[in-house]
Amino acid sequence: MPNNKKHLASKSKHYAVEESTTLLLFLLKVMPKRGRNSVKSILERGQVSVDDHIETFYKYELNPGQIVSVLPNKEARREGALIGMSILYEDTEMIVIDKEAGLLSIANQKEKRKTAHHQLMDYVRKKNPRNQIYIVHRLDQDTSGVMMFAKNEQVKRQLQDSWNKRVKERGYLALVEGKVKEKSGTITSWLRETKAHRMYSSSEKNDGQFAKTNYTVLQSNNRFSLLEVHLVTGRKNQIRVHMQDLGHPVVGDKKYGAQSNPIRRLGLHAHKLTLTHPTTNEELTFNSPAPKTFWKMSN
Structure with missing residues (x-):
C-alpha cells in the first residue's frame, strides 16, 4: 500500500507565517473568500x-x-484520504500508519470520530x-509516528499476547529540555500510578x-537535546517518566515537569518499529522520519 502522506501534502496549500497572529485570523487572511464559520469547520475537521x-x-x-498547511475540502472528501495520518504498510492481517501529533489514536469522551481508529x-x-x-497499541494524542492496527481479533490477540517476543525494537525520538551530558545511558525503575492517573x-x-x-544523545545545545530512545519494557508513559527522572523532561510535557513548549506539541516521536509478522513470521521494520522541529530546536 503506497504512503499517501506525500500525495496529501502535494494537494495541501501551504502558507508561510510572516508576523505573529492567531491561526483563525491567519486563515481568514489567506482564504478571504471564506467566513469565520467555514474556517472553523475546516479546523474542526483536522x-x-x-x-x-x-x-x-x-x-x-x-x-x-x-508553515500552515490546509487540505482543501474536495481532497479531504476524496475516497481514501486520511487526515493526520498515512499508511506505511497494509496486508490482509494488519495496517501500519504514520500518525501526526494532534490526532487521537482512539475515541475518548470528547471526540468519537476524528481518530486514527475511526478513519x-x-x-x-x-x-x-x-x-x-x-x-494493538496506542500513541498519546500529541505523540507522532509509527502505530499498528490489526484487521481481525485473532491477530490482535496474537500480537498483544506475544508483544514482547514479536516486537524486536521500538525506537523513539525525544526532544528534551536542557543539555544531556552523558552521551548514552540506561534508566531503570519500578513504575506506579496515582489515583489521578499520573505515573x-x-x-x-x-x-x-x-x-x-x-x-x-543525537545532538544538543544548551537549551535542548535530541535523544534516540529504545524501550526495553513498554509501560504507560515510560519515556516521559524516565526523562523526568533523568532531569531532562520531554519538551511540552507539563505533566512530567517540562517548563517550556516552543514546538507547541509533545516532543516525542515513534520513529521505528521492528516486529515479526503475526502469520508469516517475516521480520518487518517501519520507519518515520523525525519532525524537522526536533532537529531545529536541538541544533
Missing part, C-alpha cells in the same frame, strides 16, 4: 497543520517562520462493510512494574 502537527484550536498563536474503520469498510479494525518512579525493588529505557 484539515489544518502547523509545521508538523494537526492544529484545531482557532486561537493557536502563530510566529514568523512557521481506518471507514477506510476498510469501503472495501467490505463487515471489515473491522482493532487496536511515577519508585526505586524500591518490585514496588510497581519494572521499566527499563536506553537512550543515546
Whole structure:
C-alpha cells in the first residue's frame, strides 16, 4: 500500500507565517473568500497543520517562520484520504500508519470520530462493510509516528499476547529540555500510578512494574537535546517518566515537569518499529522520519 502522506501534502496549500497572529485570523487572511464559520469547520475537521502537527484550536498563536498547511475540502472528501495520518504498510492481517501529533489514536469522551481508529474503520469498510479494525497499541494524542492496527481479533490477540517476543525494537525520538551530558545511558525503575492517573518512579525493588529505557544523545545545545530512545519494557508513559527522572523532561510535557513548549506539541516521536509478522513470521521494520522541529530546536 503506497504512503499517501506525500500525495496529501502535494494537494495541501501551504502558507508561510510572516508576523505573529492567531491561526483563525491567519486563515481568514489567506482564504478571504471564506467566513469565520467555514474556517472553523475546516479546523474542526483536522484539515489544518502547523509545521508538523494537526492544529484545531482557532486561537493557536502563530510566529514568523512557521508553515500552515490546509487540505482543501474536495481532497479531504476524496475516497481514501486520511487526515493526520498515512499508511506505511497494509496486508490482509494488519495496517501500519504514520500518525501526526494532534490526532487521537482512539475515541475518548470528547471526540468519537476524528481518530486514527475511526478513519481506518471507514477506510476498510469501503472495501467490505463487515471489515473491522482493532487496536494493538496506542500513541498519546500529541505523540507522532509509527502505530499498528490489526484487521481481525485473532491477530490482535496474537500480537498483544506475544508483544514482547514479536516486537524486536521500538525506537523513539525525544526532544528534551536542557543539555544531556552523558552521551548514552540506561534508566531503570519500578513504575506506579496515582489515583489521578499520573505515573511515577519508585526505586524500591518490585514496588510497581519494572521499566527499563536506553537512550543515546543525537545532538544538543544548551537549551535542548535530541535523544534516540529504545524501550526495553513498554509501560504507560515510560519515556516521559524516565526523562523526568533523568532531569531532562520531554519538551511540552507539563505533566512530567517540562517548563517550556516552543514546538507547541509533545516532543516525542515513534520513529521505528521492528516486529515479526503475526502469520508469516517475516521480520518487518517501519520507519518515520523525525519532525524537522526536533532537529531545529536541538541544533
